[in-house]
Amino acid sequence: MIQMFRSLQNKYPTELLVYMDNILVAMEDNINRHCQIVQEVLEVMEHESYFLRITKCEFEKRRTEYLGLILDHDTVRPDPNKVTGLKSWL
Numbered sequence: 001m002i003q004m005f006r007s008l009q010n011k012y013p014t015e016l017l018v019y020m021d022n023i024l025v026a027m028e029d030n031i032n033r034h035c036q037i038v039q040e041v042l043e044v045m046e047h048e049s050y051f052l053r054i055t056k057c058e059f060e061k062r063r064t065e066y067l068g069l070i071l072d073h074d075t076v077r078p079d080p081n082k083v084t085g086l087k088s089w090l
Contacts, residue, residue: 004050012037024064025037034060
């Protein structure tokens with residue numbers, strides 16, 4: 001996945017995050033740019049014959065969970081469900 005999206009990640013280094021099979025298009029307030037990047041991601045996936053599992057997709061969200069983190073408008077914090085086990089262990 002990283003190699004497949006390398007050119008887009010170079011083009012959008014702060015907006016497009018790819019980790020294994022997780023893709024995140026992070027955008028603050030520019031919905032047109034967000035849609036442009038999503039469109040380019042979908043075009044690459046179509047060209048490479050990759051498919052989305054729509055049940056795992058979220059679009060145009062202000063808050064989302066990604067790799068054990070909660071990303072909200074201007075904050076990044078750990079998911080409380082992921083931290084509970086660590087807190088009880090300490």
